[in-house]
Amino acid sequence: MSPTEQQDHYADTAFRTDTIPRQAPPPAKSTWKKLGSNLDVARLPWGNYIGVNPTLYEYDNEWFEDYQYMKEDYLNYAMINEARWSKFVDEDISLLYRFLRFWFVVFSHGFSFIGGGGYFITGIVALCTVLFLFAADNIIDALTPLIIVASVCGIATALRRLYETYSIRFYKSNKNWSDDIAFCRRTGMVKSFQGNFPFYEFDAFIEMRADMKGNQFHSLKVRHRYPQHSKDERNGLPLDFDFPADGNIAQLYAMWDMLGRYMDVSQPLPDIPRLEPFRHLDPTTKAFDEAGKRDRPATYWRDLYAKASEKELKQWREEHRKVVEAAPWGSRTDLMAQSVPGYGGSYTAEPEDVNAYGRFPNKADRFVERAEAKDASPQNKRDGH
Template sequence: MSLQDEPLVPAEGYAETAYRADAIPEQSYAPQNDMLRGRVLETRLPWGSYLWINPTTNQYSESWFQEYLYIGDDYHDYTMINESRWSQRVDEDVYVLYRFVRFIFVIFSHLFSFVGGGGWFIFGVMAVCTILFIFAADSLLQAFAPLAIVTAICGTATLLRQLWEKYSIKFYKGNRNWSNDYAFCRRTGMVKTDIGDFPFYEFDTYIEMRVGTQGSQFHSLKLIHRYPHRSRLPHSKSSLEFDFTVGGSIAQLYAAWDMLQRYMDVSQPLPDIPQVEPFRHLDPTTKAYDEAGKRGRPATYWRDLYANSSTEELKTLREAHRAEVDSTIWGGRPDLMELSVPNYRETRKGEPEDVNDFGRFPWKAGTFVDRPEATPSADSTDQQPNDEHPR
């Protein structure tokens, strides 16, 4: 059943199951998830207590405006996020052979390209080899032939990469679409998957750390279903989970969770980000919020900003916003889910004492503190952004 066919409450435009932070229903005890053993889940992020700050990747997207201009009227159905669903999977109407050829094409064009690839490095290595062995060759043609071949290969890769970056959106429009059946659905408050639909509030959010082969560490945002006995994937021992990759610091992951919660919370307007601006009038809560003048921005604020700003100006805005996210105090907030899951506080994990400076290897000492206890009187009220522009 598509999102458009799902039953809605006529008075509000949302299903009765729609998520509200001030009305999270009581749930059963959170069981111990043995399938998480061995994973470095650094901390569990809190529900509610919004700071209304979005991650820089979404606030100042580098690609959305190009897609918006090219796709035009079809943008609503072809974008990852609209007013109804935040899709988590792309459905492609192409054959396996085409996918393989495309994979080889992208690897070749990006690896050997002079622009943004390894073309100059490969050319430099071959140039040094040519100089070293030039006197061993029988002729200059023989000496410079390998360098000429490498130059031709890297030049071709550069041209193909430019063509890919220019015309890949045409492929996107003609053969790809973001799935409505594997998504976080705002209108219903449900997370739609291949193994069934699950309430949004049944997922816990963690920051997971992985260590690379050379000791480098990577952090990602993981949404893991709290009740694995109800969401075990077929032919696997793993439980249902989603991965949100956000570039930048740990603070950017906190901002991503803040944004996703507000996206699903129908008591809040949609996050004020470029990707969903064209659809704000289609969401009842957001429409009422904007018509009341609370947004404080023109209806086409983001579209006009991108249309009238240079690349350097957008880069400056992007870096300023990144600094804002990193300087925000993300710690010390209560977790509203403690009021709905009986043993939720007992299963908690501490949070970094300083979220913004947090980043450590598992064998290094780190200071973790307990977050404040949630109280119904202080945290169950309907939250709304302050008079400043939602960020």
């Protein structure tokens, strides 16, 4: 039975931090510049999990909207489940369909009385109707524009209601998350158009960019360490993936921490809303929960979102941001240095104060050398693939 066919347990290739094999040295840092990467602020450490999730995934309104719309179908059409974290939407539809769908959503959501501009537009026309009521030849002529606008917004509202009621059909036909471009927990592999590679061959970088106005912002890049095996032949760029957070640099550390725990089958699935419906399907997580270590009801997140107000969620988000920023992200030893010769020499430094750098990046910031990992395990001495 091949690894991808093992549905009830993990494949032999599944990722565990204590079984990372010996690997080839990484390319020099200058190689990445030739491949077109932006300015890398820091390479984040492997292992040594903090166990804090990014706020974007801990308190996520979109999750509950998807869950409410899809209900039992959520298990089949979610971006992330107990087996894989998909990074690509496979839409087998025509350009004409995409064009019509775009304008349908613009109309139904933009002019609707539900969360759209329906009341605002109708109110403006109503005000104009009152101002010009006495200039019209008769009241019918004066009210006609208002009647037309109100009718259009009413139609948009009805279409939005239909969209929300039957959105699962829309979702199924247009939001098919691919199993072929994904981070796969059961097998420990990262699947891509360029091939399939072990998760331990990827590194996480905080990348600094600038917009057209010169404003700086940061993003998390998870990039394959060996571009000679995975770069895109069409454009020569290395294989990498973006993972969103809310922009704060500590949130990017939390995102990498959560992804590592998601892929590491020695760890339970991260306790976030999107993964709660799948916890019982993952062996490690199921054992963790049945042992009472989660210390939460099986439907904790679902019940919380069903009862919480937006004001409460906003307060919890702010409180959680403080938790993320207070976590000890900086100056941790890097587990991968045990398994990759010359690993520390390719990227050695990170901001001395992670949170201060995230808020106020400037040339005066100090960078520190990361402490080297000690006590290499015997498993790390065998040859890598």
